[in-house]
Structures are given as C-alpha cells and as structure tokens.
Amino acid sequence: MTTAPHALAVRAAALDAAAPLGHVRERFLLPDGVVYLDGNSLGPLPASVPPVLDDVVHRQWGTGLIRSWNGHGWWDAPARVGDLVGRLIGAAPGQTLAGDSTSVQLYNALSAAAALRSGRPLMVTDPDHFPTNQYLTDAVARRLGLSVHRVRPTGLPAFLAAEGDQVAVVGYSPVDYRTGELHDMAVLTEAAQRAGALVLWDLSHAAGALPVQVDDLGVDFAVGCGYKFLSGGPGAPAFVYVARRHHADWRPPVTGWNGHADPFGLHEEYVPARGVGRGRIGTPPVLSLLCLEAALSVFDDVDLTQVRAKSLSLTGFFLHCTDVLLGGLGFERVTPPEPERRGSQVSLRHPHAYGLVRALEDRGVIGDMRAPDLLRFGVNALFTTHRDVLEAVTCLREVTAKGAYVSAAQGAGTVT
Ligand SMILES: *Cc1c(COP(=O)(O)O)cnc(C)c1O
Numbered sequence: 001m002t003t004a005p006h007a008l009a010v011r012a013a014a015l016d017a018a019a020p021l022g023h024v025r026e027r028f029l030l031p032d033g034v035v036y037l038d039g040n041s042l043g044p045l046p047a048s049v050p051p052v053l054d055d056v057v058h059r060q061w062g063t064g065l066i067r068s069w070n071g072h073g074w075w076d077a078p079a080r081v082g083d084l085v086g087r088l089i090g091a092a093p094g095q096t097l098a099g100d101s102t103s104v105q106l107y108n109a110l111s112a113a114a115a116l117r118s119g120r121p122l123m124v125t126d127p128d129h130f131p132t133n134q135y136l137t138d139a140v141a142r143r144l145g146l147s148v149h150r151v152r153p154t155g156l157p158a159f160l161a162a163e164g165d166q167v168a169v170v171g172y173s174p175v176d177y178r179t180g181e182l183h184d185m186a187v188l189t190e191a192a193q194r195a196g197a198l199v200l201w202d203l204s205h206a207a208g209a210l211p212v213q214v215d216d217l218g219v220d221f222a223v224g225c226g227y228k229f230l231s232g233g234p235g236a237p238a239f240v241y242v243a244r245r246h247h248a249d250w251r252p253p254v255t256g257w258n259g260h261a262d263p264f265g266l267h268e269e270y271v272p273a274r275g276v277g278r279g280r281i282g283t284p285p286v287l288s289l290l291c292l293e294a295a296l297s298v299f300d301d302v303d304l305t306q307v308r309a310k311s312l313s314l315t316g317f318f319l320h321c322t323d324v325l326l327g328g329l330g331f332e333r334v335t336p337p338e339p340e341r342r343g344s345q346v347s348l349r350h351p352h353a354y355g356l357v358r359a360l361e362d363r364g365v366i367g368d369m370r371a372p373d374l375l376r377f378g379v380n381a382l383f384t385t386h387r388d389v390l391e392a393v394t395c396l397r398e399v400t401a402k403g404a405y406v407s408a409a410q411g412a413g414t415v416t
Contacts, residue, residue: 004324005394012386015313020306025383027298028231035388035395037367040205040345040378043231043295052294056287077289078237078280084296085230085239088304089203089222090213095241097279098226098289102204102238103132105223108252108279109240110140110171113198113221115251117168120197124149124159124170130177133202137171143253153183157191164195174212175205175343178370180315180335182210182343189217204228207239209311209344209380211304214241221246229344229380232292240279247275256281298382310381311344317386318346318377321393329400334374345378355405356396363399365392 016022029045030036036044060068069075078099086096099105114123125137127150141148146168151159153172160167170192174185185201192199200221206212208229214222220243226236242250251272257263258280261271272278319337332349335342350356350373357369367377377392399405 008321008324008390012390015317015386019310019313021310021381024298024302028383030383033364035365035392037377037379037392039380040228041368042227042234043229046231046295046298048294048297049291053291056290074286077286078284079277081289081293082239084293085207088299089207089241090215091241092215095244095276096239097276098237098239098292099284100238100281102223102225103136105238105240106133107136107140108254109200109221109223110136110169111253112250113169113200114140114144114146116246116249117198120166120168121146122149122167124151124167126153126172128176129173133171153188156188160191160195164197167195167197169198169200171200173202173205177205178347178374180343180345180347182341186217189219193218205343210308219243226292230296231298232295235288236292237285237288242276242279252279254281258282307381311379312339312342314379314381314384314386314389315342315346318389318393321390325393325397345376348375349373350375352405356399359399359404360395363395365395
C-alpha cells in the first residue's frame with residue numbers, strides 16, 4: 001500500500017527533476033543537515049562572497065589603502081551595484097542606487113515623492129505594511145504637514161477613484177510580509193497614475209523573488225532590502241529606484257556630501273548631483289556593497305520568470321503537503337491558494353507558532369514566526385527544493401503531533 005508520505009516523496013522527487021534552476025543551488029554554501037526556509041528574511045551565503053570579501057579586505061583595503069577608492073572602483077560602487085539590482089527589477093541603468101538601509105532610503109524617497117505632489121494633503125499606505133514603513137510614512141507626513149490614510153490594497157483602486165486628487169503618494173509592498181499575499185503591482189500602479197498620485201513600491205519581498213518591471217509599469221519610486229532574496233548578507237545595503245522622469249526634480253531631504261554635484265569641491269552650499277546619484281548621502285559602506293555585488297552574481301544567467309515558476313511550484317507543493325499532512329493539528333492556512341495571489345512564502349497560523357518554530361529549528365528546519373501566531377516559510381527558488389518543503393512539513397507534523405512545542409514555548413528546550 002502506498003502511504004501518503006511515500007506518495008509525497010515520489011511527487012517531490014518528480015517535481016525536483018522537472019524544475020528549472022537545479023544547478024543554481026550549488027552557488028550557495030548551505031550547511032549540511034539544514035532545511036533553510038528563511039531566505040526571505042536573511043538570504044544564505046553565496047559561494048561567490050568569501051573569496052571576494054577576502055580580496056577586498058586583504059588586497060584592496062590592506063594593500064591598496066585609500067588608493068582603492070578609485071583603483072578598485074569603491075567610489076562607483078553605489079551606482080554599479082544599484083544597476084545590478086536594477087536588472088532584477090526591470091530598471092534600465094542609471095536609475096537605481098545601492099546604499100544605506102531600506103528605512104533610510106524609504107524616508108528619502110517618500111519625502112521626495114510627497115514634495116513632488118505638493119498641494120495634495122494625503123499619503124496613503126497599507127495598514128498591514130511593515131512597521132518601518134508605517135512609522136516613516138507618519139514621520140514624513142508630520143514633517144510635511146500631511147495626513148496619512150490607511151487603505152488595504154484591495155480597496156485602493158476604489159479609494160483612489162473617489163479621493164485620488166487629494167493623494168500625493170501611495171506607498172505599498174507587492175507582498176504582505178506576514179501572509180505572503182501578492183498584490184497586483186500593475187493594477188495598483190495604474191490606479192495611482194490615473195489619480196495623478198506618485199507610487200512608491202517597497203520591493204523588499206519581491207526583488208530577486210519574482211519578475212518586477214518598474215520601468216514598464218511606470219513606477220515612480222521603489223526601495224528594497226539587499227539581505228532578503230538578494231542574499232547580500234546581514235545588514236546589506238538597500239536600494240532606491242527613481243524613475244528617470246523625476247531625476248531633475250526629486251529632492252531627497254537627507255543631503256550629504258556624497259550626493260553633491262561636486263563632492264570634492266567642498267562647497268559651502270549643497271548643489272544636488274544629477275540623477276539618482278543625489279540619493280547618495282555619506283560615505284558608502286564599501287565592504288557591504290562589494291559583498292552584495294558578489295552575492296548578486298548568483299543571478300547571472302538566471303531568468304526571473306523561471307524563478308517565479310519554480311517558486312510557485314514550491315509554494316503550491318507546500319500548501320498541498322499542508323493539506324495532506326497537517327489536517328486536524330490546529331493549523332490555519334493564511335497564504336492564498338491562487339498562484340497569482342502568492343508571493344514566495346507560505347504562512348500558517350497556529351496558537352503555538354513560537355514553540356513550533358523553535359522545535360523545528362532544533363531539528364534543522366529553519367523558518368520564522370511573526371507575532372502573535374504566524375509561522376512563516378520562505379522559499380527561494382534558487383536553492384529550495386520540493387524535497388526540502390516535504391521535509392519541513394513532515395517535521396512540522398511530527399513536532400505538532402508530539403506536542404514538542406509545549407516545552408519549547410516554555411523556553412526550556414524541546415522534548416525529543
Ligand atoms: C524587511 C523590510 C524592511 C527592512 O528595513 P530595514 O531598514 O532594512 O530594517 C523594510 N520594509 C519592508 C517592507 C521590509 O520587508
């Protein structure tokens with residue numbers, strides 16, 4: 001007799017054999033005995049990174065010293081690495097800059113976008129947006145004397161049709177970081193455009209995970225993280241995209257010497273550099289930028305439509321395993337079943353989410369949780385396999401059925 005787990009193992013093997021990008025997994029240094037489903041929070045270490053960092057530290061810094069600012073392209077790194085990210089989000093060169101954190105980029109870009117629509121009193125964002133986006137939208141609104149209105153993505157087109165002429169900027173993420181729900185960037189961008197508002201997308205959970213076309217959609221501004229699906233390392237530089245049509249007029253409020261038109265002239269007055277370059281603030285984080293640059297080579301020759309297809313196969317299989325293996329164990333599926341509404345993660349709700357995630361971790365299955373009761377499992381199609389997915393859900397079934405989470409939730413380790 002064929003048991004359900006056996007049938008799933010056969011299916012996982014068949015899906016892995018049929019899936020594209022199998023060879024790309026070798027570009028990551030994944031530890032043995034670990035199923036890593038948290039690449040949406042901190043991407044794993046690409047094999048290309050250690051030798052580059054070693055060279056940057058010992059030769060470029062150690063030997064080249066200050067000469068390396070020009071000799072090894074340190075000065076140009078924000079624009080050069082920005083363009084590498086730009087390729088992954090559908091931005092033609094010269095519009096994307098790497099550096100600083102997502103939070104800082106967001107503050108600059110949101111402020112500049114709102115100022116470009118002065119006279120319109122509203123900023124609109126998602127009530128479920130990531131906290132930093134909430135706080136910074138409020139902060140920018142306070143500084144500019146604007147109000148913030150919160151509307152769920154599904155209600156945004158109707159809201160904009162009714163009151164869009166009051167709206168300066170809309171700031172959203174295509175992927176809900178908690179539920180993994182994917183929103184239609186094209187529909188929401190077009191709704192904002194029709195209202196004459198500017199749109200700022202936070203691509204933290206989209207860049208490198210699915211095809212994004214900022215130029216083709218007519219997006220105004222975008223920001224995103226370097227350490228999630230881009231695997232640039234802990235605290236990797238973020239990026240900002242500014243559409244070329246705004247280059248003459250955008251005014252980021254944080255005006256540092258690096259963004260000056262003539263940074264080495266040491267002028268008394270700030271004159272912004274041309275283009276996206278005025279988004280530079282202070283001295284760029286060279287080690288982190290070159291680490292991110294090396295990491296991005298994992299995307300060489302990778303077609304993001306294949307990444308998307310494989311990611312959907314992985315999350316679809318995850319949901320199927322959930323249906324087959326987790327019935328009656330108290331889980332609620334949170335991620336939408338429709339492929340066009342799924343990002344690259346699966347979220348489940350369970351009252352013992354914390355203890356379960358800890359118990360999984362003890363067994364080498366790394367996901368994460370978001371308070372109060374969500375378990376999150378990110379898939380990165382560059383290295384995740386269907387077999388990984390089955391192993392994770394099988395492990396989840398075991399620890400739940402055994403009640404291993406009870407002691408984990410008490411903070412006293414787990415019962416094996
Ligand atoms: C991860 C994430 C951030 C993180 O911002 P940092 O400045 O890097 O801490 C911001 N916004 C969104 C939507 C995110 O998913």
